[in-house]
Amino acid sequence: xxxxxxxxxxxxxxxxxxxxxxxxxxxxxxxxxxxxxxxxxxxxxxxxxxxxxxxxxxxxxxxxxxxxxxxxxxxxxxxxxxxxxxxxxxxxxxxxxxxxxxxxxxxxxxxxxxxxxxxxxxxxxxxxxxxxxxxxxxxxxxxxxxxxxxxxxxxxxxxxxxxxxxxxxxxxxxxxxxxxxxxxxxx
Numbered sequence: 001x002x003x004x005x006x007x008x009x010x011x012x013x014x015x016x017x018x019x020x021x022x023x024x025x026x027x028x029x030x031x032x033x034x035x036x037x038x039x040x041x042x043x044x045x046x047x048x049x050x051x052x053x054x055x056x057x058x059x060x061x062x063x064x065x066x067x068x069x070x071x072x073x074x075x076x077x078x079x080x081x082x083x084x085x086x087x088x089x090x091x092x093x094x095x096x097x098x099x100x101x102x103x104x105x106x107x108x109x110x111x112x113x114x115x116x117x118x119x120x121x122x123x124x125x126x127x128x129x130x131x132x133x134x135x136x137x138x139x140x141x142x143x144x145x146x147x148x149x150x151x152x153x154x155x156x157x158x159x160x161x162x163x164x165x166x167x168x169x170x171x172x173x174x175x176x177x178x179x180x181x182x183x184x185x186x187x
Contacts, residue, residue: 011043019047034129
């Protein structure tokens with residue numbers, strides 16, 4: 001019902017989020033976000049008491065990776081609505097800057113919130129970026145096989161790492177005695 005189908009869109013004003021519903025029912029709400037496609041500038045922070053999106057790393061870790069041409073005009077602080085080409089440039093500019101953080105840093109922040117900041121009842125959304133594709137610099141149809149091979153070779157390790165990080169959070173929930181009254185949804 002929210003109408004969002006891609007990272008080329010922003011949440012429509014007036015859309016009611018799960019966080020808003022739960023906050024309205026007395027829940028303490030928090031989100032720990034791993035990468036720029038879920039940045040608050042897209043409206044996804046609605047209803048959260050904490051929306052932690054402190055990114056420190058560009059998406060392309062190798063400075064030689066070409067993410068495409070820079071935007072013809074400098075990006076504003078807000079994403080353009082309705083113009084896919086302008087949005088593509090806007091997203092590329094975000095990817096070149098502080099675009100993501102490690103899954104370990106996400107778990108560290110979520111665990112710190114659970115231990116030191118949470119009030120009950122609570123809703124905590126944790127977003128990991130580990131298993132998402134990351135550019136390698138082999139773009140274009142001529143290099144698609146090489147790009148796919150690199151992405152596939154990294155996938156199992158990325159899944160193992162994010163599984164480990166989720167395990168750290170689940171261990172903390174158990175250690176804090178929250179497991180009996182918690183619902184954990186993995187998506």
